[in-house]
């Protein structure tokens with residue numbers, strides 16, 4: 001049989017959030033390629049070889065996966081969440097573009113998964129009911145000036161902002177800096193969500209004000225998705241549980257009017 005490559009989204013954690021199509025791709029694979037902790041989530045199976053690699057070696061992992069598929073293997077490259085969101089699908093296509101021209105005849109399929117911001121939004125209520133965007137705070141692959149320029153632009157546009165990769169041991173201050181920037185455009189009581197390990201046994205959802213979030217930035221970690229509300233985003237208090245957070249679908253004020261005089 002000729003080889004093929006499927007880039008599979010595992011979803012945010014629990015198996016019930018894995019699509020049947022993603023599960024089928026995992027069942028059919030002879031070779032599973034990915035970052036170790038993601039591969040650990042795929043049960044071992046006779047006839048399937050796992051190729052674990054480190055987090056930072058996405059391009060060489062993609063080269064390896066393409067070479068395996070070119071040699072006739074049924075390869076599944078695994079990613080947490082959705083494989084196209086700050087994850088392996090882009091690395092595979094980058095490797096394909098710069099790699100052996102023969103690789104272009106390999107059938108490549110991307111199997112979508114539930115991305116972290118959708119799982120987090122569902123837990124919180126409906127914070128993504130209006131316009132929103134996603135930004136990775138990691139400056140491993142782009143300069144910090146690019147991150148801040150984009151943040152300023154989307155804050156001025158009054159979008160709900162989902163921050164992936166908010167903080168790590170090597171990047172301890174970026175989340176605090178991003179929230180300080182947000183405070184120049186948003187009210188101090190704007191809702192900010194810290195959604196950690198959503199769907200897993202150690203999940204937590206905290207709904208804070210922007211002022212609290214600035215103080216608490218150090219409590220976020222690599223498994224946290226941070227969501228900053230837009231001007232219209234609101235909280236509905238309830239007893240014994242975090243408030244619901246939602247963004248109404250209708251908008252009446254122009255974003256320019258919202259941000260003017262506060263920048």
Ligand code: SAH
Pocket residue numbers: 012013079080081082083084085086087114115116117120163164165166195196197198199200221222223224225226
């Ligand atoms: N492809 C993944 C994102 C990879 S970037 C996806 O679509 O979800 C890794 C970042 O995703 C983490 O730093 C965190 O911000 C977020 N993340 C991944 N899984 C998460 C989960 N279960 N709960 C909250 N955030 C998560």
